[in-house]
Amino acid sequence: MKLNNFVKQSSLNIAKEGNVTCLYCPELLPDFCKEMFTSAYWQERDAILGSAVGRGTAWFVKHPVTDMVLRHYYRGGLIGKLINDSYFFTGIMNTRAAKEFALLNQMQAMQLPAPTGVAVKVTRNGLWYQGDILIELIPGATDLVGLLTRTELPDELWLEIGRTIKLFHQKNIYHHDLNAHNIMVDSDNKVWLIDFDQGKLMPKAGPWQHNNMQRLLRSFNKEVKKLPVFHWHERHWQLLMQGYNC
Known part of the structure; x- marks a missing residue:
């Protein structure tokens, strides 16, 4: 699916600044800014609810509309030790962040018990990109x-x-x-x-x-x-x- 079609069909907003492209749900993030994809943004607002450590650190953050999970994309396995969090860029909708975001959107339409995607950020650096995602936190889970x-x-x-x-x-x-x-x-x-x-x-x-x-x-x-x-x-x-x- 092309980026513009996905944004239109999903009632999302798109924000571009330099080499950074963000997609977000305006109903859940009316105050959106790209700094929300950093833990420092939430720490400055005393909005960190907790964290979980896996391949990387997932941050649980408090927001007036909905609490969220902030996650950065990291590689696993042997290649992850060589190329920690960079992936070959072949288009926004082919990034891991956008693909997961789109799948979450599809599952919401199917009324499946999966969290809601709130926003994604893709940062392109030449032939490579890095990705981040904000997902709705499941209350009491x-x-x-x-x-x-x-x-x-x-x-x-x-x-x-x-x-x-x-x-x-x-x-x-x-x-x-x-x-x-x-x-x-x-x-x-x-x-x-x-x-x-x-x-x-x-x-x-x-x-x-x-x-x-x-x-x-x-x-x-x-x-x-x-x-x-x-x-x-x-x-x-x-x-x-x-x-x-x-």
């Missing part, structure tokens, strides 16, 4: 790993996790990194999926769905070995799959 380090989950919640993943697969949404960290449960026990970097809308069902589930199973087994307390057992996986297959 905790990731599955955090929950399972504290307590066992009821059987019905495991069934609901499976049913929720199936909702995405029925809409042909591929999650590139489906793992226990990217499944959230809010205070009403509603299940959400987050972090759709490199995710995509697939043309049809296929082996990718099975591969998604196997990746999730590996993540549970990994956390069991890594953490001193992790309330997960094979029976829980069977419940999850029961919900997925119903």
